[in-house]
Each structure stands twice: as structure tokens, then as C-alpha cells.
Amino acid sequence: GAGVSQSPSNKVTEKGKDVELRCDPISGHTALYWYRQSLGQGLEFLIYFQGNSAPDKSGLPSDRFSAERTGGSVSTLTIQRTQQEDSAVYLCASSPLGQFQYFGPGTRLLVL
Amino acid sequence: AQSVTQPDIHITVSEGASLELRCNYSYGATPYLFWYVQSPGQGLQLLLKYFSGDTLVQGIKGFEAEFKMSQSSFNLRKPSVHWSDAAEYFCAVAHPSGNTPLVFGKGTRLSVIA
Numbered sequence: 001g002a003g004v005s006q007s008p009s010n011k012v013t014e015k016g017k018d019v020e021l022r023c024d025p026i027s028g029h030t031a032l033y034w035y036r037q038s039l040g041q042g043l044e045f046l047i048y049f050q051g052n053s054a055p056d057k058s059g060l061p062s063d064r065f066s067a068e069r070t071g072g073s074v075s076t077l078t079i080q081r082t083q084q085e086d087s088a089v090y091l092c093a094s095s096p097l098g099q100f101q102y103f104g105p106g107t108r109l110l111v112l
Numbered sequence: 113a114q115s116v117t118q119p120d121i122h123i124t125v126s127e128g129a130s131l132e133l134r135c136n137y138s139y140g141a142t143p144y145l146f147w148y149v150q151s152p153g154q155g156l157q158l159l160l161k162y163f164s165g166d167t168l169v170q171g172i173k174g175f176e177a178e179f180k181m182s183q184s185s186f187n188l189r190k191p192s193v194h195w196s197d198a199a200e201y202f203c204a205v206a207h208p209s210g211n212t213p214l215v216f217g218k219g220t221r222l223s224v225i226a
Contacts, residue, residue, distance in 0.1 A: 031211050033213055045214065097211065101214060104155050106155050
């Protein structure tokens with residue numbers, strides 16, 4: 001079956017612009033996670049959804065970052081007023097209740 | 113605070129040689145333990161996981177890992193490395209409730225030479 005998909009696969013933007021990153025989880029997976037992978041910081045957790053609610057937003061680095069999930073399915077991560085330090089690979093993962101996480105291929109974001 | 117340490121940033125092994133990648137964790141209770149592999153430009157693929165029970169777990173691609181509570185370790189092993197195993201390997205932990213974010217180590221990059 002289909003795995004976790006993310007779009008776009010690559011995004012180049014200018015500093016100060018807003019970007020939206022999309023994640024389509026595996027159908028039926030109730031949990032959805034966003035992570036960021038950067039050279040200096042490794043893999044960092046950003047936010048976790050259970051259904052449409054986000055019980056854990058502790059990893060969002062600033063108020064420029066937000067995310068939502070609708071219909072217990074698709075999630076969008078929005079970065080406002082992008083900065084160069086936001087350049088990274090943004091990974092999405094989904095899981096059934098209490099199981100391990102399946103990862104998408106990631107979105108490579110480059111802020112010029 | 114929870115943390116995962118992978119002490120080896122980069123390892124080079126010869127094809128056909130054995131491999132052991134180290135992972136130590138710091139956690140309040142026995143966590144769920146995972147090894148993921150990431151090939152260049154790809155997402156993370158689960159190699160194996162430990163939730164409970166037998167401390168020696170088998171994974172895909174011929175990998176295995178052993179959980180040692182006394183050492184807070186979960187080392188990954190493979191008896192004979194193939195060139196296609198060259199990738200980045202990440203050890204991760206999660207709360208045993210299961211629905212919590214993963215805490216990752218910094219990763220170990222594996223190079224395989226002929």
C-alpha cells in the first residue's frame with residue numbers, strides 16, 4: 001500500500017517568505033509527527049498530532065512555526081517569515097496507535 | 113532528560129566484514145528502542161524495534177540488535193556487511209506508552225569499502 005507522502009520534495013524560497021509543507025499519512029494512522037533534520041542539530045521533534053489535536057507542540061522552535069491536521073489525515077506545517085536557519089529537511093511520520101513510526105521521504109527546504 | 117548517544121560519527125568497514133554500531137540511552141524507564149536507516153536523499157526506514165521480551169531482536173536486511181538494560185545499550189549488529197548497507201544509521205527511543213515522539217541519536221554514517 002501507499003506509504004507516507006510529502007510535498008513538495010524540494011522547496012527553495014527567499015528569506016522572509018512563508019512556506020507550507022504537506023504530509024499525507026498512511027490511511028488509518030491516528031498519530032502524525034513532524035521532525036526536522038539539519039546538519040548541526042540532527043533529527044529534532046517538532047509537533048505531534050493525535051487525530052486532529054496536537055497534544056505536544058514542544059518542539060516548535062518559534063511562533064513562526066505552526067501546523068494543523070484536518071480530517072485526521074493530511075497535515076500542513078507552515079513556516080512564516082522564513083529565515084536561513086530554517087533550511088533543513090522536514091520529515092513527517094505516521095503511526096497506528098501505539099506502534100512504530102513510518103517516515104515519509106521528507107521536504108528539503110532551502111531559504112536563500 | 114531523555115537522550116541517545118551514538119558515539120561513532122563515521123565507521124568504515126570492508127565488504128563481508130562484521131559490523132557493530134553502538135547506541136546508549138538515558139531514560140527514566142525502559143523505553144521502546146528503534147534502529148532506523150537512511151540512505152542518501154531518502155527518508156528513514158525502520159530496521160528493527162524492541163518493545164519487550166526477548167532482548168535479541170531480528171530486523172530486516174540481516175540486522176539484529178541486543179538490548180542490555182544493565183548497560184542502557186541497544187547495539188546494532190550485522191555478521192557480514194554488503195556494499196548496499198552504506199547509509200546513515202539512527203538509534204531512537206520513545207516512551208513505552210508508544211504514542212510519543214522519538215528521541216534520536218546523532219547518527220552513525222557507515223561507509224563500505226571493497
